[in-house]
């Protein structure tokens with residue numbers, strides 16, 4: 101118990117100690133916070149849908165929740181159900197086997213909703229494109245408000261992508 | 270922990286001894302030299318396909334993979350079997366119309382899903398002459414995107430397929446029903462609650478206890494094998510890097526190794542050393558992330574924060590030195606695309622020393638924290654016997670005492686010049702899997718140090734010269750999840766005619782089904798995380 105506390109104290113607050121790059125994170129994050137206040141009120145709930153990704157994009161989604169980026173401090177949090185979500189964050193080319201599930205998730209999300217296609221696959225089909233097994237870009241299946249290119253997009257690119265989507269509202 | 274050394278695989282014969290055993294047991298073999306690489310290939314008659322498996326399984330040989338290749342008018346079927354010192358590839362042919370094979374599943378449960386997949390993709394039907402064996406006739410990868418009589422990996426099937434505008438959801442898949450008073454079903458997925466890939470889990474539960482779990486995967490099937498056809502080796506490497514994003518290095522390495530073996534391309538020593546550095550860094554990143562996540566699943570967020578921090582720092586160093594946080598596309602046919610400068614060697618070694626210091630402080634803390642261990646110990650036990658029966662690999666097998674590791678058993682360069690320690694546990698529970706992964710980080714750190722200290726001089730890659738005739742090769746790489754088998758066939762123009770990557774998840778997903786009986790429902794995410802099968806790597 102004491103060891104845990106000691107290590108926690110020694111580690112300190114990661115979100116303050118960050119080098120140069122992190123200024124970009126706080127800037128984008130704070131801007132997001134403002135836009136969220138305008139569009140949704142105080143905070144924004146995100147439901148992620150992996151519609152066929154290689155799992156690379158998901159790993160960076162986990163990363164935006166780590167101590168360095170801590171996306172929750174900007175009022176953005178991930179939720180379990182689309183019914184609680186303001187935004188869908190969709191990854192992957194949409195596999196045909198996920199097409200119905202993605203549509204249903206979209207329908208289950210209350211309006212006003214935002215949809216972001218994260219990663220090259222979601223943006224344009226990426227390395228996989230359209231085939232017998234894949235519908236390609238997310239926009240081939242549901243309306244998309246913004247795309248975040250990258251394979252996978254870095255945590256900062258993801259945050260900036262969310263900001264772009266919010267600004268369009 | 271680590272008291273009893275129980276290395277089941279040592280009972281398996283060598284590859285050559287296995288061939289002798291087959292010949293002596295009424296399965297005549299003919300050597301085939303077509304598939305290049307570190308495995309021996311023998312052809313057998315198709316009607317002896319099941320018998321060969323029966324002989325092998327009696328001698329503790331591990332079943333590893335099966336795949337097809339359409340060369341009209343035949344389907345070439347190859348199965349990989351693992352002996353104590355590497356792989357034997359069994360090969361046979363069946364007609365591409367109405368082809369059928371005796372099933373290997375009665376002797377190797379691990380073959381069950383791959384054989385169903387073989388049927389979905391090639392139309393090769395399996396049967397058994399064992400009267401007391403029930404063979405699962407259900408499809409495995411196919412949902413509703415193509416019809417039962419269509420088989421996407423036949424050459425006559427166009428890559429575009431004939432999809433409907435809207436592929437209906439796969440509601441008709443029949444799960445094994447639950448019966449009995451108070452037994453109820455819990456359907457979960459494909460869209461899960463967390464940040465995780467999609468799949469469907471069907472639980473039968475009674476009260477809090479899970480009686481059984483059945484997985485229904487295939488949701489992220491995006492046609493990787495079909496898409497590979499017609500690409501050049503560089504295009505193939507890009508695709509291989511995206512088979513499973515968390516294993517991008519391991520899959521690219523396996524695919525490139527297969528291409529290089531096929532075309533007889535020798536990667537310079539420095540290129541190989543850098544590949545191993547990338548692979549060990551990938552192993553560490555994933556172990557760090559999962560150790561934190563497992564602890565978080567039982568309400569110990571301290572570990573998530575601390576290990577998330579270490580993982581982030583590690584990935585940032587990847588970006589600095591290799592230009593990408595996951596080191597994607599750094600492994601390329603013929604070598605690697607990024608060299609390591611002397612300054613970066615120092616930077617990486619500092620990072621290694623720092624991580625070691627942090628782990629010295631953090632891991633004992635986790636391993637000795639009573640309320641954490643209380644939740645991890647005896648949860649989700651996979652016994653040695655079960656691990657062996659279902660043919661598990663990677664840390665899932667090693668945590669149950671079954672110690673396969675290609676880096677030691679059948680080392681490929683540069684692992685042939687170093688000693689690879691293989692940590693294991695005998696408990697087979699979540700704590701064991703977490704512990705083994707912690708220990709593996711240390712092994713990888715030592716390996717990284719030695720590779721960086723003895724980085725060979727010279728080129729990092731060689732040109733991948735154009736091939737002159739059709740050729741094929743096998744790639745065998747120990748990824749962080751376990752053994753990856755990758756098969757590549759190139760045509761006379763150097764274009765891919767077949768790519769098959771066998772992610773270790775094929776052999777660990779069944780472990781999750783096997784270890785979940787009796788676990789309480791709220792502990793499922795923990796058990797799932799402790800196994801961490803790849804959906805994408807499996808679904809292809």
Ligand code: SF4
Pocket residue numbers: 152153154155156157191192193218219220221222226227250251252253511514
């Ligand atoms: S964009 Fe890249 S990382 Fe994301 S799912 Fe596609 S291949 Fe994977």
